[in-house]
């Protein structure tokens with residue numbers, strides 16, 4: 001699997017599905033052995049170029065140019081078996097997470113996938129040491145987590161499966177939001 005082409009393909013899908021609202025937000029990574037390939041900070045998820053991918057060794061705490069969420073991705077890789085992660089500012093998940101409670105889906109598909117979707121209630125939401133510390137255990141149990149008011153993290157063995165998890169969370173949150181209208 002070619003890392004760049006896979007990230008470029010999934011980035012376009014995220015963008016076209018409206019899962020990335022602000023063009024430079026969000027990030028994704030793939031782990032191969034001790035190497036982490038992650039989106040460059042500030043690069044546009046929907047329009048990735050080859051030099052928008054930063055390669056780092058997993059021992060590296062601050063690789064130059066990497067996404068500001070690198071520390072969160074690295075913490076997940078160091079504490080779980082997952083090999084791909086996506087973080088996106090998914091609008092309905094953000095809105096539904098605002099009260100800081102775990103989200104219980106109301107639709108059949110949402111309930112099939114999730115008994116509840118965990119919401120991380122933290123003081124600092126972006127590039128946060130607290131998120132890096134708390135999220136691995138949650139991801140290990142659920143595969144996904146929403147950082148309150150910020151966005152969704154999803155981890156899997158492939159980027160495509162992580163993308164699928166992002167859409168499953170957003171679908172459950174969107175339907176729950178619409179149900180209340």
Ligand SMILES: [Zn+2]
Pocket residue numbers: 025026087088089126150151
């Ligand atoms: Zn973010």
